[in-house]
Amino acid sequence: MRKINVVSKRYLWLGIAGFFVTLSLVFIFTRGFNFGVEFIGGSEILVRAEGNMIEQDLRQALIEISNDFANVRVTRVRSAGDPAGIVKFSVTVPKTFGVDEKQKIVDELEKKLMVKGFKAEVVSFNETGGTAAEEIRRLTWRAILITLVAILAYITLRFNFVFGVGAIAALVHDVLVTLGFFSMFRYEINVPAVAALLTLIGYSLNNTIVVYDRVRENMKKFKGKDIPTLIDESINQVFTRTLNTSLTTFIVVFVLLLFAGNTIKPFAFGLSVGVIVGTYSSLFVAVPLVLRWIRYR
Numbered sequence: 001m002r003k004i005n006v007v008s009k010r011y012l013w014l015g016i017a018g019f020f021v022t023l024s025l026v027f028i029f030t031r032g033f034n035f036g037v038e039f040i041g042g043s044e045i046l047v048r049a050e051g052n053m054i055e056q057d058l059r060q061a062l063i064e065i066s067n068d069f070a071n072v073r074v075t076r077v078r079s080a081g082d083p084a085g086i087v088k089f090s091v092t093v094p095k096t097f098g099v100d101e102k103q104k105i106v107d108e109l110e111k112k113l114m115v116k117g118f119k120a121e122v123v124s125f126n127e128t129g130g131t132a133a134e135e136i137r138r139l140t141w142r143a144i145l146i147t148l149v150a151i152l153a154y155i156t157l158r159f160n161f162v163f164g165v166g167a168i169a170a171l172v173h174d175v176l177v178t179l180g181f182f183s184m185f186r187y188e189i190n191v192p193a194v195a196a197l198l199t200l201i202g203y204s205l206n207n208t209i210v211v212y213d214r215v216r217e218n219m220k221k222f223k224g225k226d227i228p229t230l231i232d233e234s235i236n237q238v239f240t241r242t243l244n245t246s247l248t249t250f251i252v253v254f255v256l257l258l259f260a261g262n263t264i265k266p267f268a269f270g271l272s273v274g275v276i277v278g279t280y281s282s283l284f285v286a287v288p289l290v291l292r293w294i295r296y297r
Contacts, residue, residue: 006235007228010288017173017285020277024180031183036073036190036266037092039140043127045091045105046077049113049120058089061112065105068095073188075262088123090263096127140194144175147201159212166290167208170281174204174274181273188266196270203249203271204278207242208286214238215287231287239283246279 006013037044047058055074062069069091077088097105106122113120148168155164175197182189214234222230253275257268 003232003236004239005232006284006288007232007291010284010291013284013288017281020177020180021173024177024183027180027183028176031186033179033183034186034188035094036188036193037094038190040094041096041127042092042094043096043125045093045109045125046123047089047091047109047120048123049087049089049118050085051087051118053087053089053113053116053118053120055089057116057118058091058113061109061116062091064112065108069093073262078261143194143198144201147198148172151201151205155209155212158209159216162290162293163212166286167205167212169289170208170286171201171204173281173285174200174278177277178270178274182266182270185269187269190266192264192267193270196267196274199271200274200278203275204282207246207279207282210238210242211235211282211287228291231291235283235287242279242283246275250275 049058055076059069059072059074062072062074071094073092075090075092077090102125106125109122110120148171151171152164152168155167178197178200179189181187182193187193211234214237215231218225218230218234219227250272253268253271257265257272260268
């Protein structure tokens with residue numbers, strides 16, 4: 001296999017990473033995010049129906065009731081205990097309704113579905129208020145922050161502080177670029193999407209530690225050897241292993257993205273982008289970023 005020159009072309013690799021981070025920030029600040037009900041508050045309606053009703057039938061009936069349902073998300077809910085011929089759908093909309101409004105929506109929805117030939121009933125009509133949504137947002141950012149601090153402490157103890165800074169920088173790159181793709185393609189950021197981001201952090205860190213560990217081993221084994229050459233050799237030694245691991249993971253999550261339901265798509269999308277971005281940062285960002293300090297030490 002042809003040797004990859006990481007150190008000599010580090011400004012190219014870091015430039016590519018910087019370009020995608022900048023592009024992501026542009027999309028984040030200009031287009032924002034498509035937050036789910038969990039983050040902005042709203043309502044969830046659970047509908048149970050008999051027959052061959054599909055998501056489009058339910059969505060069309062809701063739009064006929066009110067324009068508030070123009071951006072409604074309809075997801076089929078599957079459970080092992082459902083009898084034959086029974087389908088369930090979860091409807092989420094970023095708006096809350098009063099008691100009278102809710103009853104009116106329930107009555108009209110059941111009538112419209114009856115006209116379309118479906119016997120349906122609204123099982124529940126729940127709300128996620130602004131207070132709950134604010135708590136979810138706060139806990140989400142707290143979880144990410146605690147994760148990054150814990151990672152810095154672990155890398156510092158396992159290797160040294162310089163490697164920890166490099167790992168954190170690579171992870172920030174991964175999260176920002178992945179969020180940029182969420183903004184670019186308008187995928188909904190909900191709890192599964194947050195789970196994908198946290199999974200990405202762990203996955204990318206695992207690859208980074210593999211690279212760091214090989215660099216550390218070679219620094220002990222070949223004392224006095226030119227540091228740039230040693231780093232290039234270390235990265236090339238783990239390149240095939242890292243690429244194969246990432247490729248098999250990507251295939252699984254990409255197939256999940258193509259064929260999974262709408263509920264799981266944000267998770268699959270986040271990991272599909274994150275596996276590529278995380279692999280790149282582990283090989284071409286984490287070590288070259290701290291090369292000067294490694295050489296100094």
